[in-house]
Amino acid sequence: MTAVEHRPSLLLEHLEARLATATDRHLSVARDWYPHEYIPWSEGVDFGDVPYDEARSRLAPAVRAAVQLNLLTEDNLPAYHRELNRAFSDDEPWRVWIDRWTAEEGRHAIVLRDYLVVTRCVDPVVLEQERMLAVQTGYRATEKDMLRTMAYVSFQELATRISHRNTGRLSGDEGLEKLLTRIATDENLHMVFYRDLVAAALEVDPAAMLTAIAVELENFSMPGAGGPQFRRRAAAIAKAGIYDNKVHREDVIEPLLRYWRILELTDLDAVAEQARERIVGVCAELDRRIARSAELAAARA
Numbered sequence: 001m002t003a004v005e006h007r008p009s010l011l012l013e014h015l016e017a018r019l020a021t022a023t024d025r026h027l028s029v030a031r032d033w034y035p036h037e038y039i040p041w042s043e044g045v046d047f048g049d050v051p052y053d054e055a056r057s058r059l060a061p062a063v064r065a066a067v068q069l070n071l072l073t074e075d076n077l078p079a080y081h082r083e084l085n086r087a088f089s090d091d092e093p094w095r096v097w098i099d100r101w102t103a104e105e106g107r108h109a110i111v112l113r114d115y116l117v118v119t120r121c122v123d124p125v126v127l128e129q130e131r132m133l134a135v136q137t138g139y140r141a142t143e144k145d146m147l148r149t150m151a152y153v154s155f156q157e158l159a160t161r162i163s164h165r166n167t168g169r170l171s172g173d174e175g176l177e178k179l180l181t182r183i184a185t186d187e188n189l190h191m192v193f194y195r196d197l198v199a200a201a202l203e204v205d206p207a208a209m210l211t212a213i214a215v216e217l218e219n220f221s222m223p224g225a226g227g228p229q230f231r232r233r234a235a236a237i238a239k240a241g242i243y244d245n246k247v248h249r250e251d252v253i254e255p256l257l258r259y260w261r262i263l264e265l266t267d268l269d270a271v272a273e274q275a276r277e278r279i280v281g282v283c284a285e286l287d288r289r290i291a292r293s294a295e296l297a298a299a300r301a
């Protein structure tokens, strides 16, 4: 029995109807683009002639940490593909979406790696060693059922979009910013897709969907967590303001909760109310941490 078959059929029917609409809409708005057009190939020099030298990388350490972390996440696509297949099922309507999504995500790793290697922004040996490690470690989220997966990927796609966008802005590198903006556009469409499935589930089974959102918010971590050098890089990325609690709260959690009108939902049963309180609790805790960080920063200034 798949994870999907555990769900009541009314919810499934509703979701599959929305899935069809959302897939059609995605295919009508997603634009094809070509990674090779974003790479300054004329900058390329054989590594046998000129070895890599980190001192000559034009990226600041925090930006380098961000692109390496983002690329490792994109590299781990086979594991995410497997998890989506498990959580959503391998049946036709889901599979059409998952395979399309996989094809789009594959571009992100291609374009990022080509850019970083040709421009010598990052050590290609480290990139390859870490890719091997990340893919062999994989990613398992068997505790996430369909609704939890939908909640998680909504937050995660938006988080990835914001992270790519902020990395590009901070990079001071026009070519990198252009390609990260292009990737961020894809991530935004992915977020919109999952966000609308969550909205559909909220219409039919608010208690189950709100509970799934609450659990995922309480346990949220980016998909690259646990990978090579994650903690050190995440700290550098937070310090630079590319992705920290404030960004997570204001640019990721807030817009999604607002879109789903979580605080305005009415006629909720006790389970749904309890889940909503947990969601409000996560936001309050994040607000406390953000305020504390601001106080500490002010005291240091």
Ligand SMILES: [Fe+2]
Pocket (backbone or CB within 6 Å): 074, 105, 108, 160, 183, 187
């Ligand atoms: Fe991506």
Ligand SMILES: [Fe+2]
Pocket (backbone or CB within 6 Å): 105, 157, 160, 186, 187, 190
């Ligand atoms: Fe994505």
